[in-house]
Amino acid sequence: MPEPLSPGELLDLDRQHVWHPYGPMPGRTAPLLVESASGVRLRLAEPVEGRDELVDGMSSWWSAVHGYNHPVLNEAAHGQLERMSHVMFGGLTHEPAVRLAKRLVDITPEPLEHVFLADSGSVSVEVAVKMCLQYWRSLGKPRKQRLLTWRGGYHGDTWQPMSVCDPDGGMHELWQGVLPRQIFADAPPAGFDAAPDEAYAAQLRELIGRHAEELAAVIVEPVVQGAGGMSFHSPGYLRVLREACDAHGVLLIFDEIATGFGRTGSLFAAGHAGVTPDVMCLGKALTGGYLTLAATLCTADVADGISRGALPVLAHGPTFMGNPLAAAVAEASIELLLSQDWAQEVKRIETGLREGLAPAAEHAGVREVRVLGAIGVVQLDHEVDMAAATRAAVREGVWLRPFRDLIYTMPPYITGDDDLARICAAVCAAAREG
Numbered sequence: 001m002p003e004p005l006s007p008g009e010l011l012d013l014d015r016q017h018v019w020h021p022y023g024p025m026p027g028r029t030a031p032l033l034v035e036s037a038s039g040v041r042l043r044l045a046e047p048v049e050g051r052d053e054l055v056d057g058m059s060s061w062w063s064a065v066h067g068y069n070h071p072v073l074n075e076a077a078h079g080q081l082e083r084m085s086h087v088m089f090g091g092l093t094h095e096p097a098v099r100l101a102k103r104l105v106d107i108t109p110e111p112l113e114h115v116f117l118a119d120s121g122s123v124s125v126e127v128a129v130k131m132c133l134q135y136w137r138s139l140g141k142p143r144k145q146r147l148l149t150w151r152g153g154y155h156g157d158t159w160q161p162m163s164v165c166d167p168d169g170g171m172h173e174l175w176q177g178v179l180p181r182q183i184f185a186d187a188p189p190a191g192f193d194a195a196p197d198e199a200y201a202a203q204l205r206e207l208i209g210r211h212a213e214e215l216a217a218v219i220v221e222p223v224v225q226g227a228g229g230m231s232f233h234s235p236g237y238l239r240v241l242r243e244a245c246d247a248h249g250v251l252l253i254f255d256e257i258a259t260g261f262g263r264t265g266s267l268f269a270a271g272h273a274g275v276t277p278d279v280m281c282l283g284k285a286l287t288g289g290y291l292t293l294a295a296t297l298c299t300a301d302v303a304d305g306i307s308r309g310a311l312p313v314l315a316h317g318p319t320f321m322g323n324p325l326a327a328a329v330a331e332a333s334i335e336l337l338l339s340q341d342w343a344q345e346v347k348r349i350e351t352g353l354r355e356g357l358a359p360a361a362e363h364a365g366v367r368e369v370r371v372l373g374a375i376g377v378v379q380l381d382h383e384v385d386m387a388a389a390t391r392a393a394v395r396e397g398v399w400l401r402p403f404r405d406l407i408y409t410m411p412p413y414i415t416g417d418d419d420l421a422r423i424c425a426a427v428c429a430a431a432r433e434g
């Protein structure tokens with residue numbers, strides 16, 4: 001056994017050697033050291049602000065929908081571990097990947113038919129883009145290689161995804177002039193329930209029509225834009241995109257990496273609009289937050305187009321493609337979700353968030369409070385003071401990770417009413433003090 005390290009030693013080594021998301025090196029603010037997690041609680045290695053346990057308000061970035069250390073998911077992982085944790089996917093296949101792919105085809109909208117199992121959300125977006133570009137090449141239209149999206153989006157941190165993230169607000173401004181130049185529409189007008197704005201719909205149609213010759217695909221996050229600003233829009237715009245893409249011969253990609261598996265109240269956000277994209281990306285909650293795995297689904301038409309090319313294969317194949325351990329847990333997680341009245345749980349959380357976050361609207365410095373499904377957002381009229389907001393939440397016994405002007409929560413679906421009330425109190429406290 002290696003020598004145990006004290007919390008102090010671990011944090012020192014962390015600061016010296018370990019990058020964190022969007023972090024400086026060496027780190028400037030000490031992260032909290034988590035020792036274990038169970039249900040909706042993160043257990044800290046040493047108390048912070050008098051708390052040795054925090055209720056998780058983040059589902060580890062949309063992923064841990066069933067909470068931590070779940071007996072059903074643990075069993076799926078243990079069972080698969082005893083058979084094999086990984087084998088290569090070139091020339092070999094296995095039950096976990098086959099079963100998962102079939103399951104995904106069954107639960108996603110028709111006619112999505114084929115599944116590429118990638119290692120992370122960003123990679124699944126790379127694969128989606130590659131599918132679309134290759135499709136048009138195969139059909140003898142190699143000029144169709146640009147993407148169109150709306151502002152305010154987030155699609156991941158690798159190269160193609162970065163090129164369709166919000167070009168102004170995000171961290172990717174830095175790369176202007178280096179990334180492929182894509183086409184941006186204005187951000188969709190806010191409000192899930194707002195009637196679609198006809199002038200905006202016309203802008204979408206006009207841009208798609210004008211650039212059709214060079215457009216491979218339109219890519220958007222349906223209904224909820226996540227890390228780009230936590231905003232909600234009318235599902236009506238998805239129908240506008242579908243119609244305009246069909247009219248002008250452009251493929252449509254929905255990035256459901258954040259919205260998939262019930263978070264917005266519909267199993268997939270596309271369901272709010274009754275629209276099926278040509279390509280769909282899934283990730284985050286796919287394995288219930290246990291392991292890294294993502295999937296890119298496409299229609300038979302897309303796959304068929306690719307297979308008619310000079311290179312009749314999809315030229316992508318990561319080392320850990322179809323990882324059996326992740327696939328087995330993903331199937332168990334989907335089973336677990338569908339075996340319960342998840343829609344009722346998401347509704348219950350939505351109601352709890354609406355009630356619990358309403359008081360935040362009264363605070364000076366709060367611009368808007370909005371809730372959709374199991375997502376609650378308090379937008380400030382200023383950049384949040386991360387340290388103060390985090391401290392305020394921890395003092396309430398809750399883990400939150402605000403960014404920009406946003407304090408938000410997307411709790412695990414198993415969060416009980418008392419813990420939910422505590423999360424809401426923490427968001428309000430963070431909004432007051434951040």
Ligand SMILES: *Cc1c(COP(=O)(O)O)cnc(C)c1O
Nearest residue numbers: 120121122154155156226257258
């Ligand atoms: C998180 C996210 C991604 C990137 O997924 P990673 O697994 O972090 O690479 C892409 N698109 C959306 C909508 C996301 O929320």
